[in-house]
Amino acid sequence: MDWLLEPFEFAFQQRALLAGSLAAVAAAIVGTWVVLRGMSFFGDALVHGVIPGIAVAFLLDIPPLIGAAIAAVAMVAGIGLVHRLASFSEDTGIGLLFVGMLALGVILVSRLESFAGSLTAILFGDALGVTGSDVTSLAIVAGVVVVASIVFYRPFLVLAFNEEKASMLGLRPTLAHFVLLALITLAIVGSFRTVGTLLVFGLLIGPAATAALISRRVPTTMALASAIGVASVAVGLLVSYHLGTAASATVAIIPVIAFFVVLVTRRVVLRPSTPGHGSTPT
Numbered sequence: 001m002d003w004l005l006e007p008f009e010f011a012f013q014q015r016a017l018l019a020g021s022l023a024a025v026a027a028a029i030v031g032t033w034v035v036l037r038g039m040s041f042f043g044d045a046l047v048h049g050v051i052p053g054i055a056v057a058f059l060l061d062i063p064p065l066i067g068a069a070i071a072a073v074a075m076v077a078g079i080g081l082v083h084r085l086a087s088f089s090e091d092t093g094i095g096l097l098f099v100g101m102l103a104l105g106v107i108l109v110s111r112l113e114s115f116a117g118s119l120t121a122i123l124f125g126d127a128l129g130v131t132g133s134d135v136t137s138l139a140i141v142a143g144v145v146v147v148a149s150i151v152f153y154r155p156f157l158v159l160a161f162n163e164e165k166a167s168m169l170g171l172r173p174t175l176a177h178f179v180l181l182a183l184i185t186l187a188i189v190g191s192f193r194t195v196g197t198l199l200v201f202g203l204l205i206g207p208a209a210t211a212a213l214i215s216r217r218v219p220t221t222m223a224l225a226s227a228i229g230v231a232s233v234a235v236g237l238l239v240s241y242h243l244g245t246a247a248s249a250t251v252a253i254i255p256v257i258a259f260f261v262v263l264v265t266r267r268v269v270l271r272p273s274t275p276g277h278g279s280t281p282t
Contacts, residue, residue: 003242006241007237007242012130015131015135016127016130016194016233016237016247017237019127019130019135020130020251021229021230022141022142023138023141023187023191023194023195023203023233024230025145025146025226025229026138026141026186026187027191027200027229028207028211028225028228029149029225030149030180030184030187031043031187031206031207032212032221032225033149034205034208035212036161036212037160037180041094043184044098045075045094045095045097046072046184047200047204048102048105049072049102050068050071050101050188050189051105052071052105053067053068053069053074054068054105055067055108056071059108064192068185068189069185069189071101075097076181078097079094080093082097126194127240127247134194141190142190145186145187148179152176152179153218155172155173155176156176156180157218159173159176159180187200187204194248194251195248195251195252196248196252199252201252202252202253203229203251203252203255206229206252206254207225207258208221208225209259210228210259210262211225211228213262213263213266214262214266229255231254232255232258233254236251236253236254237251239254
């Protein structure tokens with residue numbers, strides 16, 4: 001058992017585990033809605049889209065959340081502008097801004113004196129460099145995500161499957177959509193110190209997609225996704241410690257591996273005729 005407990009005897013590993021677990025819960029809950037709405041490409045683009053905002057925050061020495069929020073609003077507005085003025089699908093705008101915002105972020109970070117270190121921290125995080133204040137911030141982020149998901153549960157659920165019905169029921173789908181975008185941004189920014197903006201996508205989509213393969217009920221999917229995310233953080237830190245790999249990247253790849261393991265196992269074990277297979281999540 002020494003090999004299992006030894007990594008977590010150190011205070012910095014304990015902080016990494018706690019912070020990573022909080023980030024995983026926030027990302028898993030938000031990621032469940034992203035997966036259900038088929039917004040994975042948009043989510044990935046938004047992960048890159050907030051990088052310029054975080055870079056500006058570094059330059060101006062202001063909270064990263066403020067810069068990321070402004071960048072997220074600018075990106076959403078840009079996608080809508082391309083869709084309206086050019087009559088292209090939203091994917092076109094997402095693809096353009098995906099690259100553009102990432103490039104702009106790198107350009108802005110290159111203005112920092114510690115270019116290499118700052119860029120690495122923003123893109124790939126520093127799981128083992130988490131501080132007590134980072135843990136507190138992540139606890140607040142996770143709390144906001146949980147409360148908002150409970151308050152907006154019905155609008156989010158109906159919006160995930162039928163936007164017109166959400167409007168007919170008076171659930172204000174536009175407001176629900178922007179609240180979800182805000183939660184995605186919050187989860188990304190809250191997690192970038194732990195796993196980085198590029199790798200946070202693994203925690204955002206991996207656990208939620210894996211849980212969706214197992215459960216057809218949204219609350220259960222969220223709970224499973226959170227458990228998978230927390231387990232991924234623990235396993236990732238454990239593997240990283242013993243193999244000497246990058247902690248953030250190792251944490252990010254574990255839920256991706258878990259998804260394919262469950263996908264293949266499910267395919268082998270379950271038959272297409274299994275009752276309830278393919279039913280609508282509730």
